[in-house]
Amino acid sequence: MSAQTVLIKLLLPTIFLNIGAVKAQTNVASYEPVRYNGEGIVYALPQTRIVVRAQIERINHQPGELYSYAKRYFGQEANGEVSSRYRLGRAIAQSIGIPDFDNEYIVDFRSGTVADFITLNRRGILVGINADRQDLPPPCPDTIFHLPTAQLASDRTAALPQEYMVAGTKAKQAEIAAAQVFRIRESLMDILTGQTENMPKDGAALQLMTQELKAQEAALLALFYGKEEI
Structure with missing residues (x-):
């Protein structure tokens, strides 16, 4: 997920409540579209969502030519019908951040703050303050769950007299x-x-x-x- 850097003078008020008179305090307020005059940057806090992608395998069963004699010699009945079954092959869990539109804020343009710039992603989520792209932490890696593979018969021809x-x-x-x-x-x-x-x-x-x-x-x-x- 690429990010774009917006160069503005800002900072979240909770970080610098006691900064003093040397630097101007940044004004952050809840975002209200009807009152927004275009002077400032709007960002959203993220919500974490888990996206799961599953791979389903279809396994086709072809009966053996001697299936009717399986129980006689090996004690277990054999399936004599062409059939199919489905199983979960693997699952991938991915953590992503989506904008929380109930928690949007606007930062006024002001000079003299200790914050040089803010980094937003394409979705308008705040991802960094005073940090270049390379300084930002990497996204969470996908978690891949590998399930046991189906035990399928090999294509080897049986050696028979x-x-x-x-x-x-x-x-x-x-x-x-x-x-x-x-x-x-x-x-x-x-x-x-x-x-x-x-x-x-x-x-x-x-x-x-x-x-x-x-x-x-x-x-x-x-x-x-x-x-x-x-």
């Missing part, structure tokens, strides 16, 4: 895919407990191997529970 491709029924395909999921889970458990013969040589290799196995598990489970896309 040839028997899956030649299986004659959905039931047989579901049996083969479920067996593959359980083999991956067994391999993950062996790695995490150190019971596999080909343990990774270092932490980076261990992380890479576990990530690959989890990605394959997610791709196989997508055959049963479907995928979600934003």
Whole structure:
């Protein structure tokens, strides 16, 4: 929000009530449009408002081709319908100042005050006295609330044996895919407990191997529970 500087001789009376005879006291009075003669500067005190901007995400669900067998092998029903749901992705809270038109004041033009100039913003709000633009405090930064991102299935293709491709029924395909999921889970458990013969040589290799196995598990489970896309 840019500000314009109005060079006038003024000061708020509450600041310099006892300034003495060296400098003239600035006269500040409540602003009344019907009595304003154009000689002086009008400013408003601010009201603080919080503006919240929200980002809404639409998540589309595509059912898996083996959804009807999900409960049989994994104990949980799968959604077999194309559907959509909405969630709050993130929210941004911004503090802004707006003019309070019930608290407007007029400052008479007078010389000899200790105030050299006053700074108003575009909305006519008082933002500084005897201060250049660079001396003014920066505006309050936006507060951004990041919500947990939706856990979406990856686009990775499930690694399935040839028997899956030649299986004659959905039931047989579901049996083969479920067996593959359980083999991956067994391999993950062996790695995490150190019971596999080909343990990774270092932490980076261990992380890479576990990530690959989890990605394959997610791709196989997508055959049963479907995928979600934003």
